Amino acid sequence: MFALMHSTRLESLHLSVDPRTGLKAVIAIHNNRLGPALGGCRYLPYPDDASAVGDAARLAQGMSYKAALAGLPQGGGTAVIIRPAHVESRAALFEAFGRCVEQLDGRYITAIDSGTSVADMDCIAQETRYVTSTSAAGDPAPHAAMGVFTGIRSTAMARLGSDNLEGLRVAIQGLGNVGYALAEQLHAAGAELLVSDIDPGKVQLAMEQLGAHPIANDALLSTPCDILAPCGLGAVLNSRSVAQLRCSAVAGSANNQLTNLQVADQLERRGILYAPDYVINSGGLIYVSLKHHNEELPVITAHLSQISLRLTEIFGHAQAEKRSPARIADELAERVLYR
Structure with a gap:
């Protein structure tokens, strides 16, 4: 894991679980030099945990490069949620993820990505202000x-x-x-x-x-x-x-x-x-x-x-x-x- 962080120049990696909702989430922050890390939240099945972590790290690096060349006041970050085989309440799962984002105190702002929707972002917004792509913000x-x-x-x-x-x-x-x-x-x-x-x-x-x-x-x-x-x-x-x-x-x-x-x-x-x-x-x-x-x-x-x-x-x-x-x-x- 540290070798992956070194090769992608990742600043930090955050792993979160919530047994009640089935949440297993990875938040990768690549670079905060230009501003808070901003990047999507993926909700996909992964063959194993290492694949999820690797996807998050590489996407976070790409987001840093993307923000840098677009001239945006943002760093790069990405979250992936490993989609479980069965979810009792999707809303509760994304609210739990919102609490994970809130714990980072603004270092990472999440957004819509593969497998997630505006409705999911609205659920996240119940627990943190560090989210965009909500109904109010609009679909990017x-x-x-x-x-x-x-x-x-x-x-x-x-x-x-x-x-x-x-x-x-x-x-x-x-x-x-x-x-x-x-x-x-x-x-x-x-x-x-x-x-x-x-x-x-x-x-x-x-x-x-x-x-x-x-x-x-x-x-x-x-x-x-x-x-x-x-x-x-x-x-x-x-x-x-x-x-x-x-x-x-x-x-x-x-x-x-x-x-x-x-x-x-x-x-x-x-x-x-x-x-x-x-x-x-x-x-x-x-x-x-x-x-x-x-x-x-x-x-x-x-x-x-x-x-x-x-x-x-x-x-x-x-x-x-x-x-x-x-x-x-x-x-x-x-x-x-x-x-």
Whole structure:
């Protein structure tokens, strides 16, 4: 565990249990240099405790880098709740988690993430003020999708020479709240959509509403397209899957898409432009951070537009130095965090 903390430069790790509700939670705080750690709360089944801790640590690191490059007054943190096989009261479980957050006295602010909802955040808010993405604050998913959409346009410009998405084939892996909202924006821009999801109902909806073409989950990565948009869980890009890719660029909303930086180098060697995930998907964090600081929607929308500029800057450095954009982004974030 300490080796993991050392490798991710994690500041602290907090483990909490509540036998009455079945709560088993991990809160990872990566860096508080820029402000209180802010990051989502995942509610997922994990094969073992070590997997949950590892997920929290890596996500917290990504949140620090995301906040640093987005220019937000936040550190990086993440919580994961190991979803039990049976829960007597989901509300009571999230209220118990709220008490865990409250004990950290503002060092960590929680928010919605995979497996959690606005209703869950409302339960947490019964026990702590250090929470956002509540009914009052609003769901960040549409803003996360907006940021990814603008990032895809920047990626298309850098790789294909135009930010006009009409007729572009975009393969979307995962049609959750962000993935589906992104699909809607891409459809409105005239893109041709190839989609996959473990929920056939979401695929059917995309077919009916957006004219999307369904692709089997295990075939999407090897399907020819212009841009691949991973919008599910992380670690989709490894040495084996990258060898199968038939796209010009990868630009999606999923966190921790790369299993390691060597995979980023492999993408670079193959001539596939990679939009660093924590840069292109920072719209959700921008929204929850600025809403937590009581900023109005026009200010938030203006800040979202900076995603495109930051990606263009990173792509420029990467091209000039003939290195992966992922390595450039890490170095830029670390200058902010550790200068």
